[in-house]
Amino acid sequence: MKIDERHLIQLAAVVKTGGVTEGAALLGLAQPAVSRTLSMLEMRLGEPLFIKGRRPLQPTSLGLSLAEQGLVMLAASRKASDLVESFRVGKSGVVRVGGTPFFMDALIAGLCAEFQVTHPDVRIDQSYGYFPDLRAALKADQIDLAICPIDILDEGSGLEFQQILPGRxxxxxxxxxxxxxxxxxxxxxxxxxxxxxxxxxxxxxxxxxxxxxxxxxxxxxxxxxxxxxxxxxxxxxxxxxxxxxxxxxxxxxxxxxxxxxLPLTIPHPERALAILTRADSARSPAVDQFAQHIRSGFESLRHLIKRHEEAVVWGR
CATH class of the missing domain: 3.40.190.10 (Periplasmic binding protein-like II)
Incomplete structure (x- = not known):
């Protein structure tokens, strides 16, 4: 006999709360709809689910066994709903980030750890590469974003970039x-x-x-x-x-x-550290949250780095 999972979940809610009204409220359903479900389930089983005359409602042994299965389903349903909501707000998911080794090790790794303090359910998969490899990985959908220094980005590359730090x-x-x-x-x-x-x-x-x-x-x-x-x-x-x-x-x-x-100003190509993403790719909320965290982190760092540069390179 196949039993509708939704019926078991409603039975579990009623057993859990001790009343049809309370169980309906737990599930966000109307009380008459839950009463009809329990009546239909009893008719189909040919057995009572609750001991008559008991208040709060007391399940029979069959009712209790079925409710236990429904509680497992109810917990799974609630967990799935929480996971969906967490994903929608960027609190869970996977972020695949690639970057140049020196920047990733010295700066980005620490920002990843800071990000996961407030986003502990987001997993970060990090990989290394330089611009040609990172560009290819982005286009192949192997990474969600890249953090690397770039000189210029060709029009029509299919990539977008946001500068996060001037190069020096x-x-x-x-x-x-x-x-x-x-x-x-x-x-x-x-x-x-x-x-x-x-x-x-x-x-x-x-x-x-x-x-x-x-x-x-x-x-x-x-x-x-x-x-x-x-x-x-x-x-x-x-x-x-x-x-x-x-x-x-x-x-x-x-x-x-x-x-x-060394306190010596040296020439170097015009280059900036940037976040690269695919222009035509829909990113998960977690990826957008991570990118915003990186931008905010470098916004705070930019002024400190500038002061350090003036003190160390020019101010000895």
Missing amino acids: NVIACRVTHPLLLKRRPQPSQLLDYPWVAPPPGSPLLADLRALLLSFGATEIKIRYSGGSLMSVINYLKAADALTVMPHSVVFALRKEKSITA
């Missing part, structure tokens, strides 16, 4: 580097030291080569290359090597007091 590079070194003893180190003096190359594919690698050529280098002393942000930091801490980093990354490491920037 600095020369990073350990806090005890000999060049920091000089009030204003000269570009030619930088060529006396070895350099750490950013990871292959990073736009910083092209920036480093262009920078050293502008200093008059005929040979680039690359001592270490291919490392992650953490390995580059640990290398710099133990050597008098130099490297090119976004100032915002150096800013994010300021509390460790191990890496800093």
Whole structure:
């Protein structure tokens, strides 16, 4: 015998609350409709569901067993409704974000943790890549958004971008580097030291080569290359090597007091850190909530980074 699940849920509500009126109110139904459901169910079963004359209503053994099944369904229905509502307001779901390694490790990972304090049911799947790979992943619907530095976005690319931080590079070194003893180190003096190359594919690698050529280098002393942000930091801490980093990354490491920037303004391409999304793609509310959190986080950081830049790079 097949029993309508809705009938079991209504029976469970009545047993749970001890009355038809109360059970109907729990489900948001009219009391006469629930009474009719219980009567129809008893007629179909050929057995009573409640002991006659008992108030509050007391279920028979069959009524109680069926109500227990209905309670499971009622709980599942309530959970499903909560999940739908949570998804609609961006409190649950999955956010697939890709980004360039240095920015993701130094800045975005912390913002992800902050986001999940208020959105604990949102899962964040993070991946690494540079602009060409991230653009391809967006178009293939493998990620929902990308956070990366870009120079210019071609019209007709099918992507939208929102700038979250102006780009500026600095020369990073350990806090005890000999060049920091000089009030204003000269570009030619930088060529006396070895350099750490950013990871292959990073736009910083092209920036480093262009920078050293502008200093008059005929040979680039690359001592270490291919490392992650953490390995580059640990290398710099133990050597008098130099490297090119976004100032915002150096800013994010300021509390460790191990890496800093040389007080030297250097040329670099016009570039901005941006959030990239597909123009034709409908995003889930959780993705929009996450993007807004990233924008707000960088809005707060922008002024602090600017002050740090003025103090460290120009104000020594």
